[in-house]
Amino acid sequence: MDYRTIRVEERDGLCRVTLARPEVMNALSSRMREELLHAVTEAGTRARALVLTGEGRGFCSGQDLGDARALDVPDFERILREEYEPLLRAIAHCPLPTLAAVNGVAAGAGANLALACDVVIAAESASFIQAFTRIGLIPDAGGTWTLPRQIGLARAMGAALFADPISAADAARWGMIYEAVPDAAFEPRWQARAAHLAQGPTQAYRGLKQALRASFDNSFEEQLALEARLQGQCGASADFMEGVTAFLEKRPATFSGR
Structure with missing residues (x-):
């Protein structure tokens, strides 16, 4: 794909995807969502880990409101279902570990894009803002699902209602x-x-991504069965054999990803 709004670099098993519209704080245009979906999907077939980060002083300011203003009445339901949901599913179900390196402000859908990743590491100067009520909307891009599970209902409700910036330090302290x-x-x-x-x-x-995400819906017995099945698969892998051999030989393991 001809990437115009993102940069994709692959090296040593790592795919780095950089949101590259710094002039608008990396706002999510329709084109950027399409490119991100393609990049995340392709990375899942080739790389061993995926990083999302932003160019310039912000990570992502959320939905490109210039896109919305170009429409008489924005059809946000269609935009969410057809453009955001496939992207968020691709990140959540990516077979690779995903890391959001949040270099600056992450607002609105930009915050929730980062929170869809497995791990978020942020610069202390970064902040997270559920900015939706400032323009008469509710949190989307998975925010109403992610936030209560990460920080509890009380903090999620306050963050969404007041749209206050949450510092990276507080975000880490809250979980x-x-x-x-x-x-x-x-x-x-x-x-x-x-x-x-x-x-x-x-x-x-x-396997651990699958198990941890499934734990919210599984009973204890179902989770034990899932653990056993996934651990059986891991135990048959070349990486397990390498890990055991390296442990016995008292050296760092060299994993191949197989």
């Missing part, structure tokens, strides 16, 4: 993201974390 990192250390930190995932036991990562 919304994995960690907040001082700005000077941010890029080396997320790059090291991403490299760790890209060099790790890919099949085990796939």
Whole structure:
């Protein structure tokens, strides 16, 4: 695909996707959503880990309101169903570990795009804003599902009703993201974390993602059965054999992703 709004770089098993519309704080246009869907889907077939980040001073300011103003009456239901939902499903069900490296403000759908990833690492100067009520909308892009599960109903309700910026430090303290990192250390930190995932036991990562996400809907007995099935698959992998061999030989494991 001819990418015009994002940049895609692949190296050493890591696919880095950068939102590249810094002049509008990487706002999500229809074109960008199409390109992101393509990039995430393609990465799932080739890479071993995926990173989403933003160019410039922001991660993503959310829906491109210039797109919406071009329509007499924006059909947000169609936009969400046909453009956002496939993208969010592709991220949530990506067979690779996904990491959002949030370099600046993540607002509206941009915040929820980041929160759809498996791990979120943010610069301390970054913030997360459920900005929807500021323009008479409700949180979307999965926000009404993700936030209550991550930070509880009380905080999710306050964040959505007041549309207050939530600092990266508070987001980490509340459990919304994995960690907040001082700005000077941010890029080396997320790059090291991403490299760790890209060099790790890919099949085990796939299985643990499936198990953790399923746990919200499964009974205890169903979860035990799922664990057993997935662990059986992992135990038959080349990475398990390498991990055991490396442990016994007292050396770091070199995983192949198989």
